[in-house]
Amino acid sequence: MGATQLPGAEVVRAPTIDLALARKALDSVTDPEIPVLTISDLGILRGVTVEGDTVVVTITPTYSGCPAMDRISDDVTAALSRHGFDDVEVRLTHSPAWSTDWITEEARRKLDEHGIAPPGPEGEVVCPRCRAPSPRMTARFGSTACKALMTCSSCGEPFHYFKELR
Numbered sequence: 249m250g251a252t253q254l255p256g257a258e259v260v261r262a263p264t265i266d267l268a269l270a271r272k273a274l275d276s277v278t279d280p281e282i283p284v285l286t287i288s289d290l291g292i293l294r295g296v297t298v299e300g301d302t303v304v305v306t307i308t309p310t311y312s313g314c315p316a317m318d319r320i321s322d323d324v325t326a327a328l329s330r331h332g333f334d335d336v337e338v339r340l341t342h343s344p345a346w347s348t349d350w351i352t353e354e355a356r357r358k359l360d361e362h363g364i365a366p367p368g369p370e371g372e373v374v375c376p377r378c379r380a381p382s383p384r385m386t387a388r389f390g391s392t393a394c395k396a397l398m399t400c401s402s403c404g405e406p407f408h409y410f411k412e413l414r
Contacts, residue, residue, distance in 0.1 A: 265298045265333070273331040274305065280319045281392045282410075284362045287320060291350025294341060302335045303328055308346045310394050311413070348413045359410055365398065367412035375400035376407055383407075 279285045287293040294306040321338040328336045348367040356366035380402030387397040395408040
């Protein structure tokens with residue numbers, strides 16, 4: 249004999265969190281110190297998962313003590329909220345440590361287009377304007393701790409170099 253079902257006793261399923269939509273929302277989050285790059289471009293967006301009804305986003309700073317992490321965390325929460333994700337947790341992880349190897353090719357192109365020399369193979373730095381090699385370091389730290397100020401040995405123009413970190 250089969251079980252009978254009372255009227256109105258339909259199975260209730262919890263709403264499914266759309267991780268693809270969450271990731272798409274995070275594509276709008278830029279680095280506040282280098283706003284031509286997204287957190288995905290930089291490789292600091294480490295993961296997006298779901299725990300219960302919460303979207304958990306894990307990020308890694310480019311260096312310990314990076315002052316932009318609080319702003320990035322707030323921007324992540326705001327971006328997800330704009331897309332209907334109200335229960336968000338942002339986690340900061342330092343392990344494994346961030347490396348310039350995590351910067352995407354697209355990000356390297358964007359840096360170069362905006363006059364910031366991306367980290368090159370084996371520390372190679374070329375002028376983003378005239379492509380000349382071997383610039384002179386003007387200051388070990390530029391507008392942010394992750395950049396150095398360089399001067400081109402050929403065209404004489406100053407530019408920032410996103411320092412290599414491995």
